[in-house]
Amino acid sequence: MLSCTLRHHRLPVTAAAAMLLALTMTSRSMAGEGLRPSLQCCAPQAAQAQDVPSGASATARHRAFLRDGVPIEYRNRISPYPAVVKVIRAGGVLYREHCATCHGLAGRGDGAAGSAIVPPPAFLSYTVKRARAGDEYMLWTISEGGLPFGTDMPAFKDILTKRQIWQIVEYMRAGFPSAEQVDGE
Numbered sequence: 001m002l003s004c005t006l007r008h009h010r011l012p013v014t015a016a017a018a019m020l021l022a023l024t025m026t027s028r029s030m031a032g033e034g035l036r037p038s039l040q041c042c043a044p045q046a047a048q049a050q051d052v053p054s055g056a057s058a059t060a061r062h063r064a065f066l067r068d069g070v071p072i073e074y075r076n077r078i079s080p081y082p083a084v085v086k087v088i089r090a091g092g093v094l095y096r097e098h099c100a101t102c103h104g105l106a107g108r109g110d111g112a113a114g115s116a117i118v119p120p121p122a123f124l125s126y127t128v129k130r131a132r133a134g135d136e137y138m139l140w141t142i143s144e145g146g147l148p149f150g151t152d153m154p155a156f157k158d159i160l161t162k163r164q165i166w167q168i169v170e171y172m173r174a175g176f177p178s179a180e181q182v183d184g185e
């Protein structure tokens with residue numbers, strides 16, 4: 001009887017100890033996990049914050065440009081155009097026809113055809129403000145496209161003339177104005 005009581009006693013004690021242990025372990029692992037979600041929620045945010053500005057500089061094109069500059073045929077090429085209304089208007093027409101499907105009307109990389117593309121179409125309104133986006137870089141990139149780097153950016157050298165490419169470049173540098181904005185000016 002006594003041993004039975006003891007045994008009964010012992011059982012709850014053991015069970016309580018087990019529960020305590022389990023609780024300690026749970027709270028420890030919860031504390032451990034408590035760290036992880038906060039890391040998980042910060043990491044993508046940090047990456048996102050950098051993605052538009054410096055994620056772009058991680059692409060093969062940017063690395064190649066930093067290392068070698070542009071291919072010889074594009075070296076020291078300069079836009080023959082001043083950023084006058086006529087040029088910007090012509091560039092806008094060409095941009096909307098050839099580029100906006102992927103890069104979006106305002107150059108935010110959000111064109112309908114661009115959503116499934118990896119890497120995604122560049123955020124051009126940002127690109128054009130970068131120091132590297134000088135004349136030779138823009139002419140090279142738009143002429144040759146992404147073929148050398150395995151991206152979906154098309155090559156336009158057989159589709160557009162150099163002059164047309166320069167007009168698009170001036171249009172983008174003017175801040176992607178709509179046709180109404182250009183004509184209103």
Ligand code: HEC
Pocket residue numbers: 056059061095098099100101102103113114117118119120121122124127138141142145146149151152153154156168
């Ligand atoms: C089929 C979709 C598509 C079309 C159409 C397209 N692009 Fe792109 N473009 C891309 C993608 C994807 C990238 C990013 C990969 C890369 O840099 O090659 C890109 C990158 C670029 C870059 C390089 C940006 C940087 O930060 O270096 C420029 C400049 C550019 N495009 C201009 C244009 C212009 C101008 C047109 C129209 C004449 C155009 N693109 C049409 C998909 C497209």
